[in-house]
Amino acid sequence: MNTVQLRGVNFTPGSLEEITDHILKRIKDGKQTAVYTPNSEIVQLCIDDNSLYDVINSAEVIIPDGIGVIKAAKILKLPIKERVPGIELGEKLLSVANADIPVFFMGGKPGIADEAAAKMKEKYPDLVVCGIHDGYFKKSGEENDAVIEEIKKSGASILFVCLGAPAQEKWIYENREKLDSVNVLMGLGGSLDVFSGHVERAPKFFCKFGLEWFYRLIKQPYRIGRMMKLPKFYFGTWLYKIKGGK
Numbered sequence: 001m002n003t004v005q006l007r008g009v010n011f012t013p014g015s016l017e018e019i020t021d022h023i024l025k026r027i028k029d030g031k032q033t034a035v036y037t038p039n040s041e042i043v044q045l046c047i048d049d050n051s052l053y054d055v056i057n058s059a060e061v062i063i064p065d066g067i068g069v070i071k072a073a074k075i076l077k078l079p080i081k082e083r084v085p086g087i088e089l090g091e092k093l094l095s096v097a098n099a100d101i102p103v104f105f106m107g108g109k110p111g112i113a114d115e116a117a118a119k120m121k122e123k124y125p126d127l128v129v130c131g132i133h134d135g136y137f138k139k140s141g142e143e144n145d146a147v148i149e150e151i152k153k154s155g156a157s158i159l160f161v162c163l164g165a166p167a168q169e170k171w172i173y174e175n176r177e178k179l180d181s182v183n184v185l186m187g188l189g190g191s192l193d194v195f196s197g198h199v200e201r202a203p204k205f206f207c208k209f210g211l212e213w214f215y216r217l218i219k220q221p222y223r224i225g226r227m228m229k230l231p232k233f234y235f236g237t238w239l240y241k242i243k244g245g246k
């Protein structure tokens with residue numbers, strides 16, 4: 001698939017179905033794929049700290065998760081039209097995964113990945129969750145090595161890395177080589193909290209009108225600091241365009 005660079009991040013435009021097919025084909029071809037799902041907050045983080053570009057752009061598939069990226073694409077007249085929420089891509093893959101594509105859930109507080117696995121297996125009977133691990137371990141040294149070993153031994157084909165952004169992208173970037181038997185490594189933020197039923201996604205109304213961020217802010221007001229990046233990104237993109245940026 002082709003890529004479109006937006007504010008320095010190489011997005012992979014396409015529908016949920018196209019991206020899913022692309023990932024499944026890469027699994028079939030035995031190619032390892034990192035999948036990141038940045039929203040405008042993460043793009044703004046890259047703009048603020050250029051070293052993050054290498055981490056984010058190292059992924060083979062980068063989907064726009066967030067209305068802010070779509071709005072920026074419109075401002076810059078870039079062909080990124082469709083928002084593909086990471087959680088929807090994750091669930092789509094779970095819906096087609098079977099014994100040939102075992103999935104490992106990593107992340108969330110202790111107990112969350114187990115509950116997410118049970119709920120998803122109930123929903124998709126063909127799904128094989130071959131392992132789980134919570135996200136609260138030391139991300140370097142022996143403790144990290146033990147988790148890597150556990151994932152390798154599980155025979156996972158797809159690994160959901162749910163540590164929050166950009167920690168999960170950094171973890172994948174640093175560890176993917178050691179996990180060469182894993183086909184797909186996806187950064188999926190709080191998806192296991194949602195799959196387990198502990199956190200609800202915004203109602204359809206909010207999603208339809210691009211207000212999912214507002215719903216999250218009401219539900220999780222402590223996110224206000226992080227969310228200040230959204231207006232910075234939006235107005236920054238206008239300024240960038242006025243200065244001739246593409």
Ligand code: UDP
Binds near residue numbers: 108136164190
């Ligand atoms: N988390 C984790 N390990 C950590 C820090 C966070 O597993 O060291 C988990 C946390 O429990 C939550 C997820 O990472 O399930 C972050 O969710 P959030 O919705 O904040 O993700 P983001 O918006 O950053 O994608």
